[in-house]
Amino acid sequence: MPPVLDKISANPGERMTAPHANPRRVGLMVERTRAWGRGVCEGVASAAQQQGWELQMLDPGGRFRAGDLKRFDGFIALVLDRSVAQALENSGRPVVDVYNGRFASSFDVVDADNIAIAQLAARHFITRRFTQFAYCGFDGVGFSDARRDAFVRTLRHNRFPCRCYKAPSYALRRFGDVVIRNERLSPGSDGRQLAAWVQRLPKPIAVFCSHDLRAWQLLNICRSCGIDVPRDVAILGVDDDALVCAFTTPMLSSVDPDAFMLGRMAVETLAARFDEPGRERMDVRVKPKGVTVRTSTEVYPVEPQWLSDALVFIRRNVVRRTTAADVFTHLGRSHTVVEAAFRSVLKTTVQKEIMRARIDTARHILATTSMSVADVAARSGFSRVQYLCATFAAAVGCSPTEFRLRQRS
DSSP states (O other): OOOOOTTSOSSTTSSOOOOOSSOOEEEEEOOOSSHHHHHHHHHHHHHHHHHTOEEEEOOTTOOOOHHHHTTSSEEEEOOOSHHHHHHHHHHTOOEEESSOSOSOTTSEEEEEOHHHHHHHHHHHHHHTTOOOEEEEOOTTOHHHHHHHHHHHHHHHHTTOOOEEOOOOGGGGTTHIIIIIISOOOOOOTTHHHHHHHHHHSOSSEEEEESSHHHHHHHHHHHHHTTOOTTTTEEEEEESOOHHHHTTSSSOOEEEEOOHHHHHHHHHHHHHHHHHOTTSOOOEEEEOOOEEEOOGGGOOOOOSSHHHHHHHHHHHHTGGGTOOHHHHHHHHTOOHHHHHHHIIIIISSOHHHHHHHHHHHHHHHHHHHOOOOHHHHHHHTTOSSHHHHHHHHHHHHSSOHHHHHHHHHO
8 A cells, every 4th residue: 555645644733724715615425324424524524624625415325427526626435336436536526535445546545444443452352361252244344354354363463363253145235235324223134143153152252343333233142142241252343333332231342443533634635635636646544542441341251250350440440549459448358368369360469450550541541642641640540750651661661752652653
């Protein structure tokens, strides 16, 4: 893939031009039924306002004639099939595809970084000490295949196997209409096959799903089969759609792909194309914001059960500067019993686990926000900035500021 060129800013908003006397008219062809699509539209609207553009919503599944589209100066579009791609190409206007660029090699592409999403999912589960993993998506769908392959590679690098669900072909026939254009919370056509697959999986196991709808389907199948989520099967989705994740029992954890930033970067990419029509094709990948942890993955597959509860308590209370004494009080068990279990099962101590949780929290905040190091220290349970810097450098091998710079580069 060609590199992201220098005129695409790493911090949207830095490269914003003054409004045109005759504002550019841009067609926005993105579905709005899913949280992801709405997030992209909000990001586009935010950045386009700074550019002084006029936006007009278009149906991503509509039929268009070239003459209709020539009224626009350019397009930001979710290009889902060849007919839409052909109509956009025939318009002769620049196009930024926010899907994957599959149907037109001439379009600039701004898409989620599916590799980074999968790596984040794998780290989320590995941090929780899982040793059994699975992936559930739709074979033959670009983003699902990319996330599956990266998830499997990351686990193999850490010497873990991964079991992948093979979706039947009939489950894909209306994938674009049911999932992409007009997502609906439906059981799916492969429910029986999915139920048989999840029942065969070893337990406990961590399952990464291609997106929130697939995670929702799997969670409900687990409930119908009497499989405990998250103790038997921990489930993680992608998109962080609050209306899907928060209205399930238990609530779904999900990777936030930062759709808002994707929308802003699409505007910057189109602006760069307006400025230099003959420049090299651009392919921009937007990093995920992080994992929003909810009940479906808030578990550790260790015994006794109270040891898992202790680990959850430590992670939940990082910002409160939890101490080892707080853990003993929460569990209602003696210092001797708790420390013995931590050493025997987890090969660590309570205090070391607390520090690990603080460092993990600091790493996440540094990588996904512009928060000051002082605020990072407070949010990750450190009493002083100097304490964070010294502890972080010892654990990670660089200062918090250096770590942030490396993540951004």
